[in-house]
Amino acid sequence: MAQVLEFKLPDLGEGLTEAEIVRWLVQVGDVVAIDQPVVEVETAKAMVEVPCPYGGVVTARYGEEGTELPVGAPLLTVAVGAPVADGSAGSTGAGTADGHEGSGNVLVGYGTGAPPARRRRVRPGEPVRPVAPAAPAVALGSVETAAAPVTAPEQPHGPGSATAPERPDGPVPVISPLVRRLARENGLDLRKLRGSGPEGLILRADVEHALRAATAPVAAPRAATAPPVAAPVAQSAPAAGTSSGTRVPLRGVRGAVADKLSRSRREIPDATCWVDADATELMNARTAMNAAGGPKISLLAMLARICTAALARFPELNSTVDMEAREVVRLEQVHLGFAAQTERGLVVPVVRDAHTRNAESLGAEFARLTEAARTGTLTPAQLTGGTFTLNNYGVFGVDGSTPIINHPEAAMLGVGRIVPKPWVHEGELAVRQVVQLSLTFDHRVCDGGTAGGFLRYVADCVEQPAVLLRTL
Structure with missing residues (x-):
């Protein structure tokens, strides 16, 4: 006897309350295994696959691709113990046939050790027998849900x-x-x-x-003798003097970025200082290190190592502000975020405990997180908890920028493109590899002297990498 179990969109953590269905991984009639990913969703943090804790035959899906569902809304129903094409029961593992508890491993973004996908379709003429007759599906907004039997008329609401x-x-x-x-x-x-x-x-x-x-104006009472007239639906018209255009919803990653940047602008009194630096010796040092063999070290990894050394000298910039307590909280660990542009928008993966890593370790972690960002497999934990951000906007071919601080951090180091420019070197005019460095900082945590000292130390390490030997 099959039992139909409903799987709801699980709690996504990190304060996330909804997700958008990007791609269904199963069809109605497919046989799924316990912890098999069944749908790909995009949250405000990342794109992740949701595993189903039950094993059986998929009998219904709720929501088309592009639909946004709240946490707790039904995703699909699974007939546990239903007969499938080979005559076996549609339950693949313990915890479903008797107790129907499932695996419980539905924390999005952290993996559940799913087995290889099994996608068998029930053949025509082999019905799935649920416990109770399935009710017809009705539309609720843009999400399909099962219509419950109605015993008495309800008031529309x-x-x-x-x-x-x-x-x-x-x-x-x-x-x-x-x-x-x-x-x-x-x-x-x-x-x-x-x-x-x-x-x-x-x-x-x-x-x-x-x-x-509650805030809408109250309409004047209608005359008792007037017949009811259906009010026309108001069409949104463009404001005077403006032309109509395409409206793009701010949701998912793009919406989260918009919210965070707006909050940063509202709450953080930021200031920016910048300096040009001769990066010729840094480029030469990188070439020599890579020529010695071993994993290649990226320029971003070397700049990150310089950042962690600078933050050890100027810990004020590795902090956050608690306005309710009116305190500046200086943080001991450096969790270094780096801006990465993807097809789904700007994301900032975080390298944990960057202050304990050398350039080689930093480079390997940058490569791993960048690949995850490109494929949309970053987890919420990999996108939160940063204490300082490194923004290499030089990859876009620009020299300088005044970036917005990644709230609730206190500073961001920006790196422009490295290009040949005329430069006075050892008293003579020469063509050198020059880069512009900028530091945007929260003026509540420090004054210009501290910010200038941090940026000058970074520039000195760029111009003379041997300066780092003092802190290694």
Whole structure:
């Protein structure tokens, strides 16, 4: 006897409350194994594969590609113990046939040790027998969900309808603490809302809908004798003097970047200083190191090693600001972020404990994280927790920039392109490899003297790599 189990979008961690379906990896009728990835989703942090904790036959999928689902929304249903084409049961592993608990390994982005994918389709004429007859699918927004049998007519309602009866005493089911805080800060009673999520779960859209309804102007009462007239749907028109254009939703990685950069501009009083440096000796040193054999060392790895040495001398720049406590928190570990441009937008992977690594180790980690960024397999843990950022915008062919600090960090070092330029070297005019370095820093954590000292030390190490020998 087959039992149909519902697999919901799991808690993604890192404060993430929704994800967009990018690509389904299974079809209805496929046989899936425990912990087999079934769908590829994109969150505000990264693109990851979601493994299913059940083994059996896929009987339904909820949501088309491009649909954004909240955490807790149904992803698919699996018939556990259903007969498949070879006559065996559609359960592939312990923990599903009897207890139906599954593996539980559904933490997105951290892997579950999934077995090789198995994609068998049930042949026509071999039905999957669920416990109860499947209800027809109905559309709820852009997400398909199973229609429950209705025993009594319900009053129509929309997301966050304030006409819902008050809930009894006890916890109110809410999709995330962020939604609960949003309601609390705006004085909204969650007990008066009817959630549009599964089993009445209150989503962020419900709270926002209720807040908009509370602030909307009240329409004049309609005459009692006037017949009801359907109001036309208002079409959004471009503002006067502007032309219409294509609207691109700010969501996923692009939306997260927009939120973080906007917050940085609002909260951080930043300043920028810059200097030109002769990078000829640094380039020569890199050539000599790579000629000696072993793994190739990138220029970014050498600049990162210089950064960690500079932060050891100027720890003020490896810090964050706690405005509620009115304290500057100086951090002991250096978790070095580096900006990487991908097809999905700008991401900042983080090299953990960069202060304990040499140039070779830094180069290997940069290569590994860069490849993961290009393939969209970075996990949330690899994109958060940075304390200082290195931004090599020279790869775009520009000399200088005033980048926005990666909130909540306190500084970012920018590196322009290295190009031949006229330079006074040993009292004579010569053509040297010149680079422009810039430091954008939070003026709350230090003054210009500290920032200038940091940047000057970096420039000295670029011009004379032997200066690093003092700290090695």
